[in-house]
Amino acid sequence: MVAKKNEKFGTVTQKRSAIECNIADIGIKRQCELLGISRRAFYYTPQGESAFNLKLMRIMDALYLDHPAFGVGMMTDTLLLKGYKVNPKRIRRLMRIMGIRSLAPGPHTSRRGKGKRHAIYSYLLRNRKLTGPNQVWSTDITYIPMAEGYMYLVAVMDWWSRSVLSWRLSNTMDVSFCLEALHAAVDYAGTTPLIFNTDQGSQFTSDSFIEALRVMAVACSMDGRGSYLDNIFIERLWRSYKTEDIYLKEYEFVADLHQGTQDWFNFYNNQRPHTSLNKQVPHDCYHKPELHGAQEADWADLKEIKSFWDHAKPKGEKVII
Numbered sequence: 001m002v003a004k005k006n007e008k009f010g011t012v013t014q015k016r017s018a019i020e021c022n023i024a025d026i027g028i029k030r031q032c033e034l035l036g037i038s039r040r041a042f043y044y045t046p047q048g049e050s051a052f053n054l055k056l057m058r059i060m061d062a063l064y065l066d067h068p069a070f071g072v073g074m075m076t077d078t079l080l081l082k083g084y085k086v087n088p089k090r091i092r093r094l095m096r097i098m099g100i101r102s103l104a105p106g107p108h109t110s111r112r113g114k115g116k117r118h119a120i121y122s123y124l125l126r127n128r129k130l131t132g133p134n135q136v137w138s139t140d141i142t143y144i145p146m147a148e149g150y151m152y153l154v155a156v157m158d159w160w161s162r163s164v165l166s167w168r169l170s171n172t173m174d175v176s177f178c179l180e181a182l183h184a185a186v187d188y189a190g191t192t193p194l195i196f197n198t199d200q201g202s203q204f205t206s207d208s209f210i211e212a213l214r215v216m217a218v219a220c221s222m223d224g225r226g227s228y229l230d231n232i233f234i235e236r237l238w239r240s241y242k243t244e245d246i247y248l249k250e251y252e253f254v255a256d257l258h259q260g261t262q263d264w265f266n267f268y269n270n271q272r273p274h275t276s277l278n279k280q281v282p283h284d285c286y287h288k289p290e291l292h293g294a295q296e297a298d299w300a301d302l303k304e305i306k307s308f309w310d311h312a313k314p315k316g317e318k319v320i321i
Helices: 002-008 012-018 028-035 039-043 051-066 072-081 088-098 175-189 207-216 228-249 254-270 282-287 302-306
Strands: 116-120 136-146 149-158 164-170 195-198 219-222 316-320
Touching: 012 028, 028 039, 051 072, 051 088, 051 136, 051 149, 051 228, 072 088, 136 175, 136 228, 136 254, 149 175, 149 228, 149 254, 164 175, 164 254, 175 207, 207 219, 228 254, 254 282
Parallel strands: 136 195, 195 219
Antiparallel strands: 116 316, 136 149, 149 164
16 A cells, blocks of 8 residues: 555655545554655655746746756856855755756766666657647746745746747646646647657656657657757746736736736737747637648658657666755
């Protein structure tokens, strides 16, 4: 029973949410034992970030949009030049919370350490011509600064039409909200893509996310480490979303953030013309592809893509500490 519980609820966050306080037959202590966490972990309440750290994170988010190659050192030096008294230790911790890292190649990128190993799959989109919707979807997570606190946003985009098929907000970077977005996109589209592209974040290399793609028979593609351009369309989406909405409104409440995000994505999908779409809007291209010159995929490796999981082998592993 313990093994089954631990297999179902993998992370501490998931395990904490599974515990029910009003079960007469099984107390909190026993439920913690079954789920493999301590009572201290169950009762722990994370401390919020200081106003100064939240201000730094807002500035760092904007800097990272313009300079994705900035690492801890350059981020620290830039903030020092702006007059903020910071050190690399603080900036490293805040970047980890925000889920950002330098996209510039660093030393010892192939060094292995201790921790759980996640499978990494090859990037399948290089030089691949897209001719219609549902050939390639991609996803990514971004940090959302708020007036007092922060959230994370994940979105699923159809590459050919640039249409955002689904999105979810969360106060943690747990894999669960990424899976919710994936399944919501499938429900919305009524189909699955041929290829699903992600970065090498631990949410997308996790067993549960990979298994979801496997069950759907969707080929798994992953950006190269430090390859900013491999997922460029959704990176541009974040830039537009933040500069046109988040930075202007500085939401104070999550409910307002949710409504604002919904309104902006509705605008983006249905009213915002794209130069790459001949000044058309994403949803028109996605829902009426025949009017925009869409064609079926005619890739030389189409058969292999459709049978991806019959022969797929990870190109390597990533250590998750």
